[in-house]
Amino acid sequence: MNLQxxxxxxxxxxxxxxxxxxxxxxxxxxxxxRALIVFENLFLHVHPVKVRERTLKFSHTYWLGGVxxxxxxxxxxxxxxxxxxxxxxxxxxYRDMKELAFxxxxxxxxxxxxxxGAHLMVIAAFLHMLRVFYHRAYRPPRQFNWVVGVVLMSLTxxxxxxxxxxxxxxxxxxxxxxxxxxxxxxxxxxEKIRFLLLGGNVVSANAxxxxxxxxxxxxxxxLILFVSVHVWRIRKDGGVQGPxxxxxxxxxxx
Amino acid sequence: MPDVIDPAALADENENEETxxxxxxxxxxxxxCAAAMAGSVVLTLDYLNPKVLFEPASRFTAGSAGDYGEGTxxxxxxxxxxxxxxxxxxxxxxxxxxxxxCITRHLSDEGVxxxxxxxxxxxxxxxxxxxxxxxPLPWLEIQTDAAGxxxxxxxxxVPKGKVFRA
Numbered sequence: 001m002n003l004q005x006x007x008x009x010x011x012x013x014x015x016x017x018x019x020x021x022x023x024x025x026x027x028x029x030x031x032x033x034r035a036l037i038v039f040e041n042l043f044l045h046v047h048p049v050k051v052r053e054r055t056l057k058f059s060h061t062y063w064l065g066g067v068x069x070x071x072x073x074x075x076x077x078x079x080x081x082x083x084x085x086x087x088x089x090x091x092x093x094y095r096d097m098k099e100l101a102f103x104x105x106x107x108x109x110x111x112x113x114x115x116x117g118a119h120l121m122v123i124a125a126f127l128h129m130l131r132v133f134y135h136r137a138y139r140p141p142r143q144f145n146w147v148v149g150v151v152l153m154s155l156t157x158x159x160x161x162x163x164x165x166x167x168x169x170x171x172x173x174x175x176x177x178x179x180x181x182x183x184x185x186x187x188x189x190x191e192k193i194r195f196l197l198l199g200g201n202v203v204s205a206n207a208x209x210x211x212x213x214x215x216x217x218x219x220x221x222x223l224i225l226f227v228s229v230h231v232w233r234i235r236k237d238g239g240v241q242g243p244x245x246x247x248x249x250x251x252x253x254x
Numbered sequence: 255m256p257d258v259i260d261p262a263a264l265a266d267e268n269e270n271e272e273t274x275x276x277x278x279x280x281x282x283x284x285x286x287c288a289a290a291m292a293g294s295v296v297l298t299l300d301y302l303n304p305k306v307l308f309e310p311a312s313r314f315t316a317g318s319a320g321d322y323g324e325g326t327x328x329x330x331x332x333x334x335x336x337x338x339x340x341x342x343x344x345x346x347x348x349x350x351x352x353x354x355x356c357i358t359r360h361l362s363d364e365g366v367x368x369x370x371x372x373x374x375x376x377x378x379x380x381x382x383x384x385x386x387x388x389x390p391l392p393w394l395e396i397q398t399d400a401a402g403x404x405x406x407x408x409x410x411x412v413p414k415g416k417v418f419r420a
Contacts, residue, residue, distance in 0.1 A: 174356060174371060181355035196299075200307045 060242035064128035088212035093168035343417035
């Protein structure tokens with residue numbers, strides 16, 4: 001075999017048994033193969049095989065859902081990296097945050113990336129919700145995806161709020177004291193919900209641990225689940241809907 | 255003709271019986287799963303409810319009555335309580351703001367209790383003199399222990415005006 005020929009190495013890899021066991025379709029040289037690339041891939045199959053050209057225009061969606069999704073990915077990566085140094089305990093939490101900021105290499109960068117990413121995620125999700133509302137994309141057949149989106153908004157705010165306590169500084173402590181006192185005003189169950197949320201009557205070590213578990217496990221897992229449904233439903237409901245066009249009242253794919 | 259049995263009808267009846275038995279067992283199965291799920295929800299909620307709390311005790315000693323001459327305001331940080339001496343006697347006020355739970359401070363030069371979070375102000379009897387606090391600061395029970403020291407219980411609220419007289 002002559003590997004000097006241009007493209008021969010790529011051809012050799014494509015022809016190998018290992019490659020063929022992972023990727024079953026051929027190179028994207030036919031329409032059929034281009035379609036197979038999308039629906040034979042776990043990560044791409046939630047996406048439509050073909051989209052209308054106008055849906056790719058910036059002003060169609062302002063990419064706000066995509067921005068939210070990318071911010072979420074950044075937050076997952078930076079958050080996991082922060083977890084390697086952070087202990088969710090009263091004597092260590094604030095110390096670890098300072099260690100990340102002043103001692104650990106690139107710690108300040110990661111912490112700030114996580115912080116600004118979180119702000120971006122909340123802002124982009126909110127603008128995305130407005131965009132969907134003003135484009136009337138909450139209407140049938142997308143009404144269920146709007147509901148999923150509302151759940152995602154709540155999860156986003158929950159993640160933002162539980163992360164707020166973790167630095168264990170004055171801002172965090174009083175922010176969470178005030179927030180959990182608002183919970184108290186919920187009818188009938190307010191006191192009980194607050195007690196379960198804090199693991200006690202005051203913001204204490206129990207509250208720090210509970211917020212940590214919610215922030216790092218419970219809410220992210222729920223978020224992954226609902227984001228998967230949300231993105232998959234976009235395809236099932238006929239792709240992203242851009243600006244409202246009266247001629248599409250028939251419910252045809254836009 | 256009641257004494258003539260139609261075999262087809264009999265087969266149908268058997269089948270119905272079979273189906274209903276299967277339905278019945280199926281329902282028992284679904285019911286058992288639902289009961290187990292409900293039980294696990296109850297168990298989980300119970301598990302999340304802490305049994306022992308390492309929080310400050312609600313009763314604490316606040317010194318002797320002699321420590322609280324007229325105009326004395328002492329803040330007990332751990333229990334978040336003011337113990338105040340006035341002309342008629344001694345009373346204890348919760349220092350937790352009735353708005354959203356921040357800890358208030360006594361501003362001695364202005365003679366008021368103020369909350370740093372949202373600007374609520376109270377007089378020394380706990381009355382709201384400036385919002386957003388919706389309610390006055392609660393008065394807490396004061397008793398004496400065997401040695402004659404003041405014992406304040408932050409978990410017992412008494413009506414406003416019930417001062418302790420030594």
